[in-house]
Amino acid sequence: MAESAKALETSARILDAAEKLFVEHGFHATSMRLITQAAGVNIAAVNYYFGSKDGLFKAVFERRAEPFSQLMLAHLEEAERANPVPSALQIVHAFTNAALQMGNEPDYGGQLFVKLLARTFVEPHPALKESMPRRYGEVSRRYIAALGRAMPHLSELELHWRFHFLSSALFNAFAGNNVLRLFMAQPIVNARDPELVARMLLPFVVAGLNAPSAG
């Protein structure tokens, strides 16, 4: 039962390298040899510690998933303590602050997890099908409920749509997926600076949330 410091360090190094490479190139385009080489460990170490490449991906995800969900909840609860019925702006702030804090604290893996989430939206991985809703189901419901109190003119269904658009916008923005870079040779927006993204995005999504019903 000896979990030596060295062993912990090895699996952590693998997780760090894999996280970075999965974000950069995606799951399929990242080979085991690339990961283990970047981590400076033997190629067999991944299977030794995580069973398989799929197991590694799941482990990479789960290391950040719980802290981030707790961060999201904590910021929402803080907003609700300050104001029993927080405004759309305050709710979005809770969301973005969670993402920004995740990016700032090195222990949470920088911006990487948010980027990984954004990637996973368009490239879902079977290994997450079960664990993610279990972790984020309640968080999502809490945010949607808060949005419902802030915008009572919207139906339950439309609230879900708004939350859908909100998350999509936030994660894509923070992930730095620069749509314009595909469309224009030299886009003048700098989608890499999270603080700037948050400042630019805020008025957009808050106004979107407060918009009248589609009817």
Next chain:
Amino acid sequence: MAESAKALETSARILDAAEKLFVEHGFHATSMRLITQAAGVNIAAVNYYFGSKDGLFKAVFERRAEPFSQLMLAHLEEAERANPVPSALQIVHAFTNAALQMGNEPDYGGQLFVKLLARTFVEPHPALKESMPRRYGEVSRRYIAALGRAMPHLSELELHWRFHFLSSALFNAFAGNNVLRLFMAQPIVNARDPELVARMLLPFVVAGLNAPSAG
């Protein structure tokens, strides 16, 4: 120089199958054998007609890129004929109508191209680095300019940000990237119906565009 009907049919079948599979599984997770099997052609046919897998991807993209950019331009120009200074709503309508029309006309490949675009935002392919800005640079500038006339209170930089958020939201929405499906077991939003998506999305993005400056 004989371009027989059979040859045209073969390359078209490859393009159709590849387009569908690239959208479904992404570039790296789609093998040549899967493509050629789905198209009912020999595996060597891809290299014969398109040189390589990368060449095929580029060809898949370029078949739809020009029609879609022309559709986007045509709808914007139509809006500007009806009203010299179209509102944000009318500009977004031009955008969404182009996407919807692309989805409805079978000759344009259904919704597939929009989905492919959305995928390519997070998983850029080197083969498109040059051709896309050449095709969509002017279209983007025209839309941004139109947005600038509709919202004169925004700076050039902030206009680019708004257009960035707008395109991101539109493409992700139409691509059916269901963020909520990763977060909740049974999301009640149906992100697969383009008409419904457009109706739900419209008030959100229009209000977002019209929002006051971030200052």
Next chain:
DNA sequence: GTACTTTTCAAACATGTGTTTGAAATTGTG
């Protein structure tokens, strides 16, 4: 019908993939 080009095809190519093996090295324990 013959000569030529274009297209198809099965087979093989070299290389990359995730994974397993079994022994060596290291670490923890009595």
Next chain:
DNA sequence: CACAATTTCAAACACATGTTTGAAAAGTAC
């Protein structure tokens, strides 16, 4: 120290990958 469990490692495994080959088939032109 000696014994056992844990961790590392080079090598090999079986298989999948994109690509190429060279001959057979189909099509075109005179």
